[in-house]
Amino acid sequence: MNTILRPARLAGLAAVGAVLATVVTGTVASAAEPVAAAPATVECGQYWDADFNTNGVNIRSGPGTGYAVVGAGYVGDKIDICTSTSGTFVDCGGGRRSDWWDEIINRRTGVRGFISQCFVNYER
Template identity: 40%
Template sequence: MDPDRLPPASAGGRRRLPRLALGLVLLCVVGTVALAVPGTASAAPDSGAVDGAVPASVGEPAATPASDTVSVNAVGIDLCAQVGYAAGFRGSPLVTAVAVAMAESSCNPSAVGSNGPTYGCPNGSLDRGLWQINNCYHPTVTDTCAYDAQCNANAAYNISSGGSNWQPWSTYNSGVYANYLSAAQAAVDRLGGGGTPGGVTGTILASPWLNVRAGPGTSYAVTGYTYYGSTVNISCYTFGEYVGGGYWPSSTWDRITDPATGATGFAADTWINTTYDVKSMVPSC
């Protein structure tokens, strides 16, 4: 019998909310967010471009620390680390990316800054989302993308040339981002093995073990094993082969790391117990 489809042992522990109930909760949350009106940042400086670079954001930070002690929203900064990692930032560029996002928006995906006229944007412009992507200088980044955490991170990755050029960001040029480097490093450290921010974990429900594979399906090679009751880190999810067994049959596969066995790869989500639907907890791979 394929261990990807083994019958469950006694589930025990916490169970996820029923996905229908979770859907109703998410609808309520989305409805509430849709009614919210983003705040407005201070006006833009006279010049946005630096050394001829097209700016990513041109305004002042959407949120500026009131003192030398920077108060960090742990959920927000971990979100920036999570989506930054998923976008492709690694090592010190990831730390810088998180620090820049904290300086720009306090890692608030709904943050918006309103700017007056700048060179090339005579009608003013808006800086949007986590990395405050400007709508005039980067019109291909739609509002839908800009206010989506992962899409905004992907845009920041492209604009920064993979983290090698931060001059398009005003808070980098002013040095404000440096106030957040220590907190950013701590958030990156929390990613842990497999890139799991803020301790997003799951419990293995397949007995006696579950295959960990190179891709999201049983046709992919087995790269390792994780055992019943093990706690694994979950970095992202994707869709692949439908698995009909387990507790929540679906085509969702989670990218996991088992700290005990060292196995890293994909495992069928139906055999992994998480507090909520994994798709609401981690980004797509």
């Protein structure tokens, strides 16, 4: 006896195969991997241009060291400063401390977050 596989039956078999592939490999089989989208343009009504004065500056989700790190900045990365606010104190070095934090956008990476003013070179 010859079996004819109709489109509905083929679709069902493909679904079963995908489930089995997931169970065996732990990953979902797909025809194509998604392509990462380019970072969205983020704006803040910039009022100040600046850059980082130290490499590896943590960009945080809020104005303090207790907030999550959302990115990093490096000397030469230009930043837009959106706002300034007070937060936790940071030792700037040379006996100087600051509790002022800038909400910034790193132009190189598009990451938006907060950095201590200890780590900013202001350009204007």
